[in-house]
Amino acid sequence: MLVVVCPLIFRPIFKPKIWGGRRLETLLGKHLGTDEPVGESWEVADLENDQSVVRDGPASGRTLGQLVSEWGRDLVGRSPLFEGRFPLLIKFLDAHDHLSVQVHPDEAMARKLGGSVRVKNEAWYVLHAEPEGCIYRGFADRVTREDYVHAIEKGSAAELLKHIPVKTGQCYYLPSGTIHALGAGVVVAEVQTPSDVTYRVYDWGRSDPATGVGRELHIEQALECIRFEPDDGSQQERSHVASVWTTVTRVCTCDSFIIEQVRMVEGVEQQIPTGELMIWIMLEGRAEIGYKGGGQVATFGPGETVLIPAGLGDATIKTSTQCVWLEVTIPLPSDLADFPRPDRAVLNERSDEGLVQVNVPGRKNFKEEK
Secondary structure: OOOOOEEEEOEEEEEEEEEEHHHHHHHOOOOOOOOOOEEEEEOEOOOOOOOOOOOOOOOOOEEEEHHHHHHHHHHHHOOOEEEOOOOOOOEEEEEEOOOEEOOOHHHHHHHOOEEEEEEEOOEEEEEEEEOOOEEEEEOOOOOOOOHHHHHHHHOOOOEEEEEEEEOOOOOEEEEOOOEEEEEOOOOOOOOOOOOOOOOOEEEEOOOOOOOOOOOOOOOHHHHHOOOOOOOOOHHHHHHHHEEEEEEEEEEOOOOOOOOEEEEEOOOOOEEEOOOOOEEEEEEOOOOEEEEEOOEEEEEEEOEEEEEEEEOHEEEHEEEEEOOOEEEOOOOOOOOOOOOOOOOOOHHHHHOOEEEEEEOOOOOOOEEEEE
């Protein structure tokens, strides 16, 4: 049955973890449904063994993988699929305890092993941090492979990493090959490419309470992936665009995704610029999306993630309170990328004459006054 293109909110997929806690419930309002420590809530996922299922609305019950096939460009627009899958994986992480010191596959490892081993570029946006909250990201000083093998053997694999205190609102990019760990007392929204392969090199000497056995390490694979150079741990430079009702702050830009923090005042109703895929990760406030197809409305609030399909069409957002969300998009080439650039010397010469002549393939030449 053909389903009208609509905003998508999925049922979260909860992942119990040895390092997890209860903050996904207390901070984000998630109903965890278990007494186990929960470390992750997968909000948008299209993997072999983990499929997001639409929670409600016209597409209720469908998986994200099904919608990728059924809606095609109406879902992803010009965004390329990631090895045939939806190009993003969105999560919330609650680190009650330190995560393992780990690395994700780089291009070389992904090509070598294939299958479900895919490049994993990710970013962490800090939603909450205790006073001692931190992350570990890259090496503090220059470290060779041999240096790190020795540190792993001594049980000091974390001591060579860059220790970075963090606070709410900061964002850190971790490209594949970056050695890292999320520190205790930190809750983040994670935006990443669709891969779930992690190589652990150190797990703080802990054992699984259920078995008394330490978790598996993947030292050989990790050493093939790690980039051995110092990392200053700096955040990317931010940029801001403001209007009367909205402020947009770019917090992360990479080849795989763009993350912007959007703040919108209470009581605003305006058009959503659809045409390309967007994901909104709601941090504060409540809002609704109205869209064509019977005057339907999708409401959402803190801790919810909304996938806005490229083909949604005539849609509006209306805020009930002041709202803050993360907007995630896929970087796309400019429509002018294939046009040849005019020679700079020619431009300078024409500029001196007071005119600039522009040659555009397939169009008549035209002149602009200086």
